[in-house]
Amino acid sequence: MPNDLAPRELRVLAAVEQERSFSGAAVALGMTQSAVSHSVRSSEAKIGAVLFERGRSGATPTPAGARAAAYARRVLRMLDALAAEARGAAPDPAGDTVAGPLRIAAFRSAALHLLPPALERLTARHPGITPQVRLVRELGAGTAGEVAAGRADLGIATIGTSSPVPPGLVGDVLLEEGYALVHPSGHPAPRSLPLVDWMENCSSYTREWWAEQDWIPAATVQAEDDGAVLSMVSSGFGMAIMPELSLTGAPHTVEITDLGVERPTRSVGYVTTPELAGTVAVRALIRELRALRRWRGSEAAVSDSRKSE
Structure with a gap:
């Protein structure tokens, strides 16, 4: 035309x-x-x-x-995928290979603790794939917005309860993580400490839970990210309420206290576009992320031993 x-x-x-x-x-x-x-x-x-x-x-x-x-970026990406997948096509689709970049948008704790083992397995099985990971704050459109705008092939996103996957995208929940109170080890009254927080910490659902807790003060300090929050808590500066992924590998200078069965949770998942969901590289990464979900499920039981009641 x-x-x-x-x-x-x-x-x-x-x-x-x-x-x-x-x-x-x-x-x-x-x-x-x-x-x-x-x-x-x-x-x-x-x-x-x-x-x-x-x-x-x-x-x-x-x-x-x-x-x-x-849409222009998404169409151009599909043209790249067309060439890459045609070159790697095999008589049996299970033997298809692909070479080239795989663009991933992830928020900080996911990039640090969730993606590395999945990417290690991915590149071992598909050495031609070159992951390109970019940190994106989960504010506004967040990582899902990068996918929708054609700047990422797959995003690791916090998925809201009212809209499990943003309109126009496809995806799934990888893990459900609870929040816990983190504070300096051995402090006799951790709930009396100042609150340290960061902007991308909580969904509206979690904020509603916070509003119902009369023991949680307004944040005294707003830090740039969860790593800065954990460092401040470790130094004795205050307490924080953080999701489990952010507490992976937390130093022993902090103590993690369970908030009980009514504690808030957040869903972490992947999102991609419908057209990229069927490509070899994205399918392969999704498989590794889903396998990691099963592995993390068993790991979570071990990590509970660090939490005090």
């Missing part, structure tokens, strides 16, 4: 949205600024919508432009 966008036009849209300017996109793509501008005008005519607001500050994507750029 004459209105179809060519891969070159898709790359231009993605680059302009990323760089927020025509000149920046031109440099990134090795094109002239006029060629970038012409390509965008042509795409806007084919799509029938204004994709970027032009101004002194650069090129700001309109809602249509942001969505077009997200």
Whole structure:
């Protein structure tokens, strides 16, 4: 069809949205600024919508432009997957191989404690796959937003109770982790300590639980991430309420106290796009993550021995 966008036009849209300017996109793509501008005008005519607001500050994507750029990245990724999987196709699909990058977005504790064993097994079985892990804070769109925008093939995400998987994506829960009170070891009254917290800690469900606990004060310190929180608690600065994944490998200078059967929990899972879910690399990583879920289930029983009542 004459209105179809060519891969070159898709790359231009993605680059302009990323760089927020025509000149920046031109440099990134090795094109002239006029060629970038012409390509965008042509795409806007084919799509029938204004994709970027032009101004002194650069090129700001309109809602249509942001969505077009997200789809452009996803289409370009599928073109890469098409070539990679065609080269690795075998007579028996079970023998398919693939080579190339696998882009993963993960929040900090998942990248530190959940992904490494899964990636070790993945690359041992598929040495041609090159994982690229990027840390993304679970604020706003979070890791799922990176997948939806085409910047990641798979995200390790905290999955809310009201919407198990964000619309337009597919995924599953890998583990359900409880929250615990963490405080300096041996402190006689840990609940009297100041509270240390970080912005991406809790879902709205957990915040509701917090609001019902009259012993939890407002946070005295807001840290950048869970690692900073754990370090402050370890130094005797205060107490914190943290999910189990963040407490993996916690130093013995802290004590972990169980919050009881009514403690809040959070779900951690994976999300990907429907089109990437069937690719060799993403399927392989999902298999390793699911195998890890079974392994962590047995490990959790051992870790309970560190918790005091």
